[in-house]
Amino acid sequence: MVEISSDVIRGYNDTMILFILMEEPCYGYEISKRIRALSNEKYIIKETTLYSAFTRMEKNGYVESYSQNAENGKKRTYYKITESGKNYYRDKCLEWTLTKEVVENFIRRED
Amino acid sequence: METIRNYLESMFANLPNTPDVMRAKNELLSMMEDKFTELINEGKPQNEAVGIIISEFGNLQELAETLGIQKELGGAAEVERRLITNDEAMEYVYEASQSRYLIGIGVMLFIFSPIPLFFHEIGIVLFFLLISAGVGVIIWSSIRMSQWKFLDTTLCCIDYATADYLSDVKKNNTMSKALMLTIGVMFCIMSVVPILLFDALLVKEYTFVMVGPAMLFVFVGIGVLLIIASGAKDAAYTKLLSLNGVETVAGNYESVRSTREPYAEKKAAAGVMSVYWRTVSCIYLIWSFISFDWHITWLIWPVAAILHGILKSVFNGK
Numbered sequence: 001m002v003e004i005s006s007d008v009i010r011g012y013n014d015t016m017i018l019f020i021l022m023e024e025p026c027y028g029y030e031i032s033k034r035i036r037a038l039s040n041e042k043y044i045i046k047e048t049t050l051y052s053a054f055t056r057m058e059k060n061g062y063v064e065s066y067s068q069n070a071e072n073g074k075k076r077t078y079y080k081i082t083e084s085g086k087n088y089y090r091d092k093c094l095e096w097t098l099t100k101e102v103v104e105n106f107i108r109r110e111d
Numbered sequence: 112m113e114t115i116r117n118y119l120e121s122m123f124a125n126l127p128n129t130p131d132v133m134r135a136k137n138e139l140l141s142m143m144e145d146k147f148t149e150l151i152n153e154g155k156p157q158n159e160a161v162g163i164i165i166s167e168f169g170n171l172q173e174l175a176e177t178l179g180i181q182k183e184l185g186g187a188a189e190v191e192r193r194l195i196t197n198d199e200a201m202e203y204v205y206e207a208s209q210s211r212y213l214i215g216i217g218v219m220l221f222i223f224s225p226i227p228l229f230f231h232e233i234g235i236v237l238f239f240l241l242i243s244a245g246v247g248v249i250i251w252s253s254i255r256m257s258q259w260k261f262l263d264t265t266l267c268c269i270d271y272a273t274a275d276y277l278s279d280v281k282k283n284n285t286m287s288k289a290l291m292l293t294i295g296v297m298f299c300i301m302s303v304v305p306i307l308l309f310d311a312l313l314v315k316e317y318t319f320v321m322v323g324p325a326m327l328f329v330f331v332g333i334g335v336l337l338i339i340a341s342g343a344k345d346a347a348y349t350k351l352l353s354l355n356g357v358e359t360v361a362g363n364y365e366s367v368r369s370t371r372e373p374y375a376e377k378k379a380a381a382g383v384m385s386v387y388w389r390t391v392s393c394i395y396l397i398w399s400f401i402s403f404d405w406h407i408t409w410l411i412w413p414v415a416a417i418l419h420g421i422l423k424s425v426f427n428g429k
Binding site (some may be wrong): 030032055056075 | 135138139140141143144146147167168169170171173174176177322
């Protein structure tokens with residue numbers, strides 16, 4: 001069973017989080033749940049990874065956080081993407097297309 | 112959920128108590144809570160849910176940079192604290208309070224010791240027997256406690272669950288502590304009653320004349336025993352609850368903070384307060400045995416109590 005190397009995926013955690021935030025503001029656990037579902041259960045993001053990505057991106061101005069009470073009355077921190085976050089996301093997408101293109105040239109398919 | 116909370120608290124226990132760290136802890140807890148609720152709703156057994164959550168938590172190293180805690184996690188500056196387990200904590204409370212009772216019994220024997228002198232010349236033998244028994248009991252008690260010396264000499268800590276538990280039992284103990292103290296003080300005050308009573312009854316026969324004063328020592332002895340024993344458990348709880356470093360997350364659990372006096376952060380003040388009652392007891396015993404004015408020396412206690420209150424408010428002020 002091949003597993004995702006955390007070194008490789010690290011550079012793209014931001015991309016995945018921003019992808020989800022592009023649709024609507026979201027809170028921590030919901031984001032991790034969606035990442036898991038969208039990756040067909042192949043990638044489970046760790047809580048600490050998620051939190052450090054939040055704080056890093058907030059510091060860089062890509063996301064904003066605010067607290068809001070959820071349906072069940074629990075107070076949660078929601079994250080919202082900013083304009084500069086959207087730009088950053090687009091850059092990351094281009095970066096990935098390029099990366100994929102380059103690496104792809106070196107992948108030998110065994111038949 | 113308790114297990115998860117404890118796990119998270121133990122991960123954060125030795126980190127500095129800064130807003131960033133607290134925020135990270137709360138946010139992580141909130142995520143873990145959500146996950147837990149969902150897993151349980153999916154019908155997972157509790158143990159399995161806890162296992163999944165802990166395995167998917169990740170590690171604090173990832174947060175080091177964002178929280179500015181590289182130093183603490185790096186190992187270089189990390190202060191190793193010995194964790195006192197829940198079992199050890201309970202054992203300590205048991206032994207420390209036993210030891211306090213023994214000291215109380217020792218002091219009581221000292222106070223009883225002059226009684227035989229009233230009745231017969233041979234009483235001097237009993238006097239020395241009582242004194243030596245008292246000394247023996249006190250030495251024994253301090254030997255029993257020597258295995259806990261490390262609490263003072265090494266840095267120790269207690270975890271979140273233990274702190275919670277201790278603060279609970281400490282609160283529950285308040286009533287019995289107050290009750291014992293009250294009865295103890297009452298015994299001391301009542302100690303003069305037998306003298307007055309025997310005086311009033313105009314007992315003239317020699318052997319009976321001395322019963323009044325003898326009873327005074329018995330009453331004071333029991334009273335002092337109760338006063339010393341009343342704080343036994345409480346002192347042990349407080350000691351354990353004060354082990355966590357003030358500057359760390361663990362030192363700021365609600366349970367720990369609520370029991371800490373504000374002056375605990377000032378070294379000199381904390382030093383004075385920690386030896387306060389021991390010093391008072393020493394002065395009381397020395398003065399009493401030298402002067403033998405037992406009917407006056409007990410005044411030390413109320414005076415000391417008032418002084419204690421004054422000192423506390425002075426230290427807590429600025």
